[in-house]
Amino acid sequence: xxxxxxxxxxxxxxxxxxxxxxxxxxxxxxxxxxxxxxxxxxxxxxxxxxxxxxxxxxxxxxxxxxxxxxxxxxxxxxxxxxxxxxxxxxxxxxxxxxxxxxxxxxxxxxxxxxxxxxxxxxxxxxxxxxxxxxxxxxxxxxxxxxxxxxxxxxxxxxxxxxxxxxxxxxxxxxxxxxxxxxxxxxxxxxxxxxxxxxxxxxxxxxxxxxxxxxxxxxxxxxxxxxxxx
Amino acid sequence: xxxxxxxxxxxxxxxxxxxxxxxxxxxxxxxxxxxxxxxxxxxxxxxxxxxxxxxxxxxxxxxxxxxxxxxxxxxxxxxxxxxxxxxxxxxxxxxxxxxxxxxxxxxxxxxxxxxxxxxxxxxxxxxxxxxxxxxxxxxxxxxxxxxxxxxxxxxxxxxxxxxxxxxxxxxxxxxxxxxxxxxxxxxxxxxxxxxxxxxxxxxxxxxxxxxxxxxxxxxxxxxxxxxxxxxxxxxxxxxxxxxxxxxxxxxxxxxxxxxxxxxxxxxxxxxxxxxxxxxxxxxxxxxxxxxxxxxxxxxxxxxxxxxxxxxxxxxxxxxxxxxxxxxxxxxxxxxxxxxxxxxxxxxxxxxxxxxxxxxxxxxxxxxxxxxxxxxxxxxxxxxxxxxxxxxxxxxxxxxxxxxxxxxxxxxxxxxxxxxxxxxxxxxxxxxxxxxxxxxxxxxxxxxxxxxxxxxxxxxxxxxxxxxx
Numbered sequence: 001x002x003x004x005x006x007x008x009x010x011x012x013x014x015x016x017x018x019x020x021x022x023x024x025x026x027x028x029x030x031x032x033x034x035x036x037x038x039x040x041x042x043x044x045x046x047x048x049x050x051x052x053x054x055x056x057x058x059x060x061x062x063x064x065x066x067x068x069x070x071x072x073x074x075x076x077x078x079x080x081x082x083x084x085x086x087x088x089x090x091x092x093x094x095x096x097x098x099x100x101x102x103x104x105x106x107x108x109x110x111x112x113x114x115x116x117x118x119x120x121x122x123x124x125x126x127x128x129x130x131x132x133x134x135x136x137x138x139x140x141x142x143x144x145x146x147x148x149x150x151x152x153x154x155x156x157x158x159x160x161x162x163x164x165x166x167x168x169x170x171x172x173x174x175x176x177x178x179x180x181x182x183x184x185x186x187x188x189x190x191x192x193x194x195x196x197x198x199x200x201x202x203x204x205x206x207x208x209x210x211x212x213x214x215x216x217x218x219x220x221x222x223x224x225x226x227x228x229x
Numbered sequence: 230x231x232x233x234x235x236x237x238x239x240x241x242x243x244x245x246x247x248x249x250x251x252x253x254x255x256x257x258x259x260x261x262x263x264x265x266x267x268x269x270x271x272x273x274x275x276x277x278x279x280x281x282x283x284x285x286x287x288x289x290x291x292x293x294x295x296x297x298x299x300x301x302x303x304x305x306x307x308x309x310x311x312x313x314x315x316x317x318x319x320x321x322x323x324x325x326x327x328x329x330x331x332x333x334x335x336x337x338x339x340x341x342x343x344x345x346x347x348x349x350x351x352x353x354x355x356x357x358x359x360x361x362x363x364x365x366x367x368x369x370x371x372x373x374x375x376x377x378x379x380x381x382x383x384x385x386x387x388x389x390x391x392x393x394x395x396x397x398x399x400x401x402x403x404x405x406x407x408x409x410x411x412x413x414x415x416x417x418x419x420x421x422x423x424x425x426x427x428x429x430x431x432x433x434x435x436x437x438x439x440x441x442x443x444x445x446x447x448x449x450x451x452x453x454x455x456x457x458x459x460x461x462x463x464x465x466x467x468x469x470x471x472x473x474x475x476x477x478x479x480x481x482x483x484x485x486x487x488x489x490x491x492x493x494x495x496x497x498x499x500x501x502x503x504x505x506x507x508x509x510x511x512x513x514x515x516x517x518x519x520x521x522x523x524x525x526x527x528x529x530x531x532x533x534x535x536x537x538x539x540x541x542x543x544x545x546x547x548x549x550x551x552x553x554x555x556x557x558x559x560x561x562x563x564x565x566x567x568x569x570x571x572x573x574x575x576x577x578x579x580x581x582x583x584x585x586x587x588x589x590x591x592x593x594x595x596x597x598x599x600x601x602x603x604x605x606x607x608x609x610x611x612x613x614x615x616x617x618x619x620x621x622x623x624x625x626x627x628x629x630x631x632x633x634x635x636x637x638x639x640x641x642x643x644x645x646x647x648x649x650x651x652x653x654x655x656x657x658x659x660x661x662x663x664x665x666x667x668x669x670x671x672x673x674x675x676x677x678x679x680x681x682x683x684x685x686x687x688x689x690x691x692x693x694x695x696x697x
Contacts, residue, residue, distance in 0.1 A: 057429045081347045081348070085346075092343070098344065100243050101242075113350065
């Protein structure tokens with residue numbers, strides 16, 4: 001029986017190079033709503049490029065990318081940004097919080113950019129900070145957070161808009177095992193609870209084990225796929 | 230994005246942001262004050278014959294002890310032009326200040342893009358930030374004008390005053406300056422931000438379409454033709470000197486507004502890179518590091534060197550002309566001319582100091598951006614005094630030759646036009662002013678580098694080894 005959930009991400013024959021380095025050699029991948037997919041593989045195999053292409057951060061040089069029903073090739077930079085801002089969450093390895101805003105304002109930022117009232121945005125952000133255990137850090141600067149705390153704040157920022165899909169690039173890469181487990185509990189748990197799909201890029205087998213499906217890349221092509229649960 | 234969100238994201242929060250805001254505000258305020266003063270002088274209707282009696286259609290009005298350069302209608306445009314030209318290096322300082330902390334700011338803009346800001350919103354934030362600082366400068370232009378009036382009007386002796394008593398029309402000029410500063414500041418902020426493309430994963434430099442090389446060449450050749458066409462017959466002219474001078478000035482302006490800016494940018498960068506390579510070949514650690522910094526970031530030193538070359542040319546011209554005045558038996562009113570040359574020299578020196586300050590701002594920015602590599606050097610055993618010498622060398626290497634070469638060119642050019650004078654009246658004053666200007670700029674760069682010592686010390690903090 002086929003899965004009735006709609007596709008949220010669909011890459012077909014995606015190719016991309018950085019000057020002479022070929023990162024992706026025609027990768028195809030489909031992710032359905034509610035699904036947690038781990039993209040794994042050794043360093044330099046094209047995992048991050050795949051995630052960036054799927055999220056519309058990078059325009060691939062070949063193939064097509066459908067994100068939430070939109071063909072990214074026909075969207076301009078602003079349209080792709082607005083799509084990400086409204087319906088996609090992104091978590092990168094080091095959090096990438098805005099350094100001169102408080103943690104609370106960082107989490108509220110996607111809502112503020114969307115035109116929400118500051119008080120309402122901060123209320124929503126405070127709820128997510130409480131869920132991530134950072135309620136005491138709301139007014140501090142990101143520079144004062146530990147690596148794990150910054151990642152939790154980044155997860156809160158990614159989820160505050162209620163996205164349909166979350167892309168996470170090595171979200172536990174800068175953390176110890178225990179902190180990484182907690183972060184994954186939070187990210188995957190919150191996404192499942194809200195029905196959001198998650199695409200996790202990782203080289204860590206323990207992280208990949210949390211996914212429903214693992215897609216293994218090697219040298220820019222899909223080497224293997226495995227359903228985990 | 231709501232205006233409140235734009236303001237939240239545009240407000241200065243870090244030390245670099247606050248420094249940038251203060252510099253832009255200060256420079257805009259000074260430039261605005263100069264413009265209000267220039268407008269006030271331009272609005273004067275009095276006209277004296279230099280001896281205190283009034284001529285012209287207006288009823289005699291008290292001139293408030295103004296200097297003849299201001300009170301005589303024929304000389305007034307020169308003062309107005311001088312004041313307007315003085316705003317050029319000051320505004321260049323403001324533009325340089327907009328780039329302070331650029332690496333940290335670019336990282337911040339990339340973070341904003343990752344959080345969902347569109348490219349247009351990022352440009353709006355940059356424009357709001359620069360526009361607010363410039364608007365504040367425009368507001369302060371009024372008080373700065375009053376200070377100028379106090380210093381160059383009230384406190385100077387009767388007969389030497391350059392700024393007349395303020396009038397009610399100055400309020401209108403001030404409002405105009407405020408408007409132009411706000412709009413111009415916002416536009417400059419957007420342009421500076423527009424040169425980099427902020428993307429969620431970082432920034433990349435925008436490589437815009439280059440103007441056709443032929444247009445630059447045409448501008449250069451056309452300007453040169455006018456300069457040569459005016460300058461060559463000027464040496465033999467018995468009459469019609471004004472027309473020939475006008476040709477020379479027109480040629481220089483033509484070059485300045487056509488090929489000038491691009492040539493200055495390209496030649497300035499190339500020359501500073503070459504200077505960096507030369508320094509590196511000398512072999513000492515200080516020269517090696519200073520040369521490396523010049524090669525890596527030659528843009529700001531290149532621009533400053535261009536300003537200093539122009540300042541040097543002005544000083545060289547003045548030196549030969551003053552020598553000519555002092556050594557020629559003529560029916561000159563020496564005090565009149567020497568006061569004028571003195572005023573021009575002060576204006577040039579102000580431009581030199583502002584230009585060196587621009588260099589200082591650039592160096593401070595480099596310190597901020599290079600915290601990690603500098604802290605690494607310190608950790609490797611390069612002591613603070615060595616790194617301070619690198620700073621001094623880096624600045625003097627960019628500035629000192631520029632002003633000296635300018636003075637030599639200015640002196641030699643004026644000497645050619647006044648070829649009736651013997652070499653002693655040309656060579657000695659030219660060499661003397663070149664040496665003096667070089668020594669003065671060297672001294673100013675040393676003082677400027679000293680101002681950076683505390684920032685250098687904080688840069689070398691081992692904590693900066695953890696900075697990304």
